[in-house]
Amino acid sequence: MAVALVRAATAMAAVIMAATIAGVGALEPSGWLRAHATFYGGADASGTMGGACGYGNLYSQGYGTRNAALSTALFNDGASCGQCYKIACDRKRAPQWCKPGVTVTITATNFCPPNWNLPSDNGGWCNPPRPHFDMAQPAWEKIGIYRAGTIPVIYQRVPCVKKGGLRFTINGHDYFQLVLVTNVAAAGSIKLMEVMGSNSADWMPMARNWGAQWHSLSYLTGQGLSFRVTNTDDQTLVFTNIVPPGWKFGQTFASKLQFK
Known part of the structure; x- marks a missing residue:
């Protein structure tokens, strides 16, 4: 009886470990x-x-x-x-x-x-x-x-299948950058987003303004911009200097990085 219980516990642990491993990484299709x-x-x-x-x-x-x-x-x-x-x-x-x-x-x-x-x-x-x-x-x-x-x-x-990397479109005005994130593969949706200007060494959190649009209330005009993006699968990508100094509102900047 003791041997049987040990075997059952071992089998259950293996099932739990397999399920845990399967849940790590990119989004897996759910049930219907x-x-x-x-x-x-x-x-x-x-x-x-x-x-x-x-x-x-x-x-x-x-x-x-x-x-x-x-x-x-x-x-x-x-x-x-x-x-x-x-x-x-x-x-x-x-x-x-x-x-x-x-x-x-x-x-x-x-x-x-x-x-x-x-x-x-x-x-x-x-x-x-x-x-x-x-x-x-x-x-x-x-x-x-x-x-x-x-x-x-x-x-x-x-999972979403996309060609190329994420794209960032910047609208708004001084002290209000409204950034639209498009062409997001894998989970498709964004959970967290941060921005860092070239005049700073610190990441600043952005807030979801509406839909796929994220905003920052910092003065970043004229600075090069980097973004740190976390999707809803908790995967994070860093887009270093994706926006060069001298950018204008209304421009779109395409990256070569993509979630997998």
């Missing part, structure tokens, strides 16, 4: 979860431009038409901006409205607000606590039949 999905933005997805994540023109930023607005339950006050989700129409719940055997991967680029004037199961699709994707029409039509309008889906978070 249930939600619903609608679409917006027109057949060319032009109506999805802008949005609550602050990405602006999704075409020029590289997000294209594979994007979606997330309901309150998923949006997390903008902390989910940039995350990627694999979505399939749930044929077990609505076989007549699903295209079989296909999935589509989207990036979270917008917020789908609640509509408290409509019930959650009939129009108020983005009301808490419902997980819901209001997808760009071209992405939605990859998995659903157009006339359905609303379809049940299954989804999972997956």
Whole structure:
């Protein structure tokens, strides 16, 4: 009996260790979860431009038409901006409205607000606590039949795949730098961000202003800038002197570093 208990404890410890090791590093796809999905933005997805994540023109930023607005339950006050989700129409719940055997991967680029004037199961699709994707029409039509309008889906978070490194767009004015971070691979979303001017040796914390936009209230005009970025997988990259002295508001600076 004692030998059996020792073997069982050893096996359990091995399982726990394997699970711990598997959880370290890049985001692993989670299990499938249930939600619903609608679409917006027109057949060319032009109506999805802008949005609550602050990405602006999704075409020029590289997000294209594979994007979606997330309901309150998923949006997390903008902390989910940039995350990627694999979505399939749930044929077990609505076989007549699903295209079989296909999935589509989207990036979270917008917020789908609640509509408290409509019930959650009939129009108020983005009301808490419902997980819901209001997808760009071209992405939605990859998995659903157009006339359905609303379809049940299954989804999972997956790592984002991007070409090239992170990009930083600086807007604002003196004493207020508003930095948009785009083209983020792996987790896709940013947890913490810091800035250091070339006249300083100290990192200064930045705050999430809205969506994927982070701000600093320090006077950094005319200085070279470095950024230290931590994603929601707790991976950190340092972008040393990514912004040269003499930068102007409205400029974008591309790096060669990327999360993996």
